[in-house]
Amino acid sequence: MSTASEAQLRNFLESITTRLQRGEAVDPLLEPANEEQSNMEDIVELIQSLHASLTPMNPSQEYAENLRANLLDGRPGVAGRVRQMPARLSVAAILALFAGCLLLMLRRLFGSETATDVPEEAVATPL
Amino acid sequence: MKNPFSRRIDYAELDDGQLVALAKEDKSAFGELYERYLPKIYRYVYYRTGNVHDAEDLTAKVFFRALSHIGNYVEKGVPFQAWLYRIAHNLVANWHRDQGRRKIIALDEYVAHPLKSEAPDRLTEEQEERNQLMEAVRRLPEDRQQLLLLKFVEQMSNAEIGAIMGRTEGAIKSLYHRTLLALREEMVAIQKGDLKQWSDGKEG
Numbered sequence: 294m295s296t297a298s299e300a301q302l303r304n305f306l307e308s309i310t311t312r313l314q315r316g317e318a319v320d321p322l323l324e325p326a327n328e329e330q331s332n333m334e335d336i337v338e339l340i341q342s343l344h345a346s347l348t349p350m351n352p353s354q355e356y357a358e359n360l361r362a363n364l365l366d367g368r369p370g371v372a373g374r375v376r377q378m379p380a381r382l383s384v385a386a387i388l389a390l391f392a393g394c395l396l397l398m399l400r401r402l403f404g405s406e407t408a409t410d411v412p413e414e415a416v417a418t419p420l
Numbered sequence: 421m422k423n424p425f426s427r428r429i430d431y432a433e434l435d436d437g438q439l440v441a442l443a444k445e446d447k448s449a450f451g452e453l454y455e456r457y458l459p460k461i462y463r464y465v466y467y468r469t470g471n472v473h474d475a476e477d478l479t480a481k482v483f484f485r486a487l488s489h490i491g492n493y494v495e496k497g498v499p500f501q502a503w504l505y506r507i508a509h510n511l512v513a514n515w516h517r518d519q520g521r522r523k524i525i526a527l528d529e530y531v532a533h534p535l536k537s538e539a540p541d542r543l544t545e546e547q548e549e550r551n552q553l554m555e556a557v558r559r560l561p562e563d564r565q566q567l568l569l570l571k572f573v574e575q576m577s578n579a580e581i582g583a584i585m586g587r588t589e590g591a592i593k594s595l596y597h598r599t600l601l602a603l604r605e606e607m608v609a610i611q612k613g614d615l616k617q618w619s620d621g622k623e624g
Contacts, residue, residue: 303597307578310596314575336600339553339607346550347572352462352476360480361454364487365447 302333309337313344436500444491454483457501460574461508467569468512470558478515482508502584509566556606564599567592 312319323337431439431452442449461482466475485507493503557565563585570581578592
């Protein structure tokens with residue numbers, strides 16, 4: 294492949310990529326200008342696949358906020374603090390949190406049932 | 421030390437150079453830089469590590485390192501963005517060295533979303549093609565992976581990529597061409613491997 298035609302191919306591939314990124318049709322460029330370009334069909338498909346697969350995605354809002362707080366205020370958020378712990382400790386912290394919530398729920402549930410189950414005479418105040 | 425005029429400053433209106441100058445003493449200015457570059461750095465690290473957990477850990481390290489070194493940062497032809505990417509690149513390289521592994525990119529979590537309305541068979545086929553493509557990308561040398569991520573995920577120009585990778589615009593154009601040719605060969609090798617596995621399974 295001569296240097297001139299190699300440069301031409303580079304420009305061709307650049308144009309295809311740029312058009313895809315701008316959301317423009319690439320068909321007008323696919324009319325092969327020479328034999329080397331017509332051998333580039335699979336490369337063009339590859340560019341299209343890369344364009345479709347390598348899509349932007351963002352970090353979660355919670356992560357972004359925690360990291361910001363951690364960086365700027367020097368105070369990690371709850372998730373940040375749990376994450377900074379050793380693995381075993383963070384599992385223990387999550388379990389403890391879960392157990393605490395469960396306990397609160399059970400207390401509320403049984404606490405209210407106990408209150409309603411109390412016999413009337415026990416509630417009555419002796420004169 | 422907090423900038424006494426920080427309340428009057430509209431950080432969003434400042435360019436990176438101005439923010440960097442302020443950020444040496446004012447954390448709010450660094451906060452604006454963080455907002456500008458967090459998504460970019462996160463995406464870059466995510467695609468290079470292949471999982472959310474390591475992407476989050478390494479992204480945090482990038483910004484902590486940037487914050488602790490910003491006092492020494494001097495813009496000598498390397499824009500702040502390029503400086504951040506270089507920190508990220510070095511941390512990811514260390515991560516790969518420490519881990520001694522290349523993890524599978526979790527394409528199913530993010531890339532399949534636009535395809536969910538399609539028929540299941542077509543979805544599986546597309547997913548398989550994407551997995552093969554990502555496997556081929558992961559087999560490329562680090563600089564080529566970086567080029568593809570900056571070009572496709574961040575949609576940067578060759579000049580911007582050149583500034584980050586420390587190469588000329590022409591060198592990036594040439595590297596892109598070579599990367600695509602190498603990627604095509606990797607795809608063929610992967611597809612041949614799959615075909616061999618399939619025929620071996622049939623014989624066995």
